[in-house]
Amino acid sequence: MEPCPPMNEGEYQRRISYRLLLTTLWATLLLLAVQAIGGWANQSLTLLAESLHTLVDGFSTVLSLVAVTSPQRQMGREVWGHGRAEVAATLVLCAFLGFTGASLMFIALGQLLGGLTGVENPFPVAIDPRVLRFTAAMVILNVALGIYASYQARSLSSQALKLNTKHFLADAWLSIVMVGVLLAIWQRQRWLDPAYALVLLPLVARSLWRVLNEQLPMLLRPTAIAPEAIAHLATQVEGVTRCTRIRSRGMVGRQVWIEIHLVLHPEFVESAEPIGEQIDALLRQRYGPLRTQVWVEPARTSRDAYFEPGMPNYLPPSSNSGEDWA
DSSP: OOOOOOOOHHHHHHHHHHHHHHHHHHHHHHHHHHHHHHHHHHTOHHHHHHHHHHHHHHHHHHHHHHHHHSTTSGGGTOOOOOOHHHHHHHHHHHHHHHHHHHHHHHHHHHHHHHHHTTOSSOOOOOOOHHHHHHHHHHHHHHHHHHHHHHHHHHHHTOHHHHHHHHHHHHTHHHHHHHHHHHHHHHTTOTTHHHHHHHHHHHHHHHHHHHHHHHTOTTTTOOOSSOHHHHHHHHTTSTTEEEEEEEEEEEETTTEEEEEEEEEEOGGGGGGHHHHHHHHHHHHHHHHOSEEEEEEEEETTOOOOEEEOTTOSSOBOOOTTTTSOOO
């Protein structure tokens, strides 16, 4: 039996990022279950509001996992855009958070107004010490895991892992404050339950907006670079007669993915790879970090060849190579 070939550095970093994100996702889901079940059983608006915030954290982690595991987002460094599944999940999450958040806000306002008007027992919350201990332990575990993942993200240069840990650690203090609020509620300061829930709910909306703005920037998959500009650069290279079916995704200055189809003069077909590398160099010089996929064909032939600049081998075109990514 032949030994398995050693993993290159990129594959190793991708696997480490994947494992860290998967561990973070499971820890987040466990914390979410504790908060949702404990909040419902103890009638705690604070726990229920914090569970919405944890749900956003879980969605952030799922997006990072998609970036790491997709074959077109190697190592999680590239952000090309997202498809229908991510768009549908985003819409469903926004609808759920909007309905649930509004409901919790009305209930919290009703309890606070009831306390001001002297309604008997306006704050029905009763924190179980076991729920308090388990929630505190899970919060500490998640914060420690986030700090470790942040350290690994810097050493692995994983953009997906960096975005996820940045989002999580930016709001980690809210979870720590929540533990203190639960402790005060357990000490019969029950008015803090609806009061802190009203503080948390707007921050949930802010957290979701940050995820959509930073981790889902390509929700509608806009073109990153004008096709005419890419064609103008490509046709400056000797041997290129035409440049068609140009697609680009991503963010200029961060990372851009470009796919182009070149028609070469028959005399330059054997020099297809150096031509692709020249085009890639011109695009990098103009637009910064990017990854280029080039389909080349000689004039008056129907057979395409495909390669990426810097890759040693040619690859046959995929069956859906003509599909529009938009």
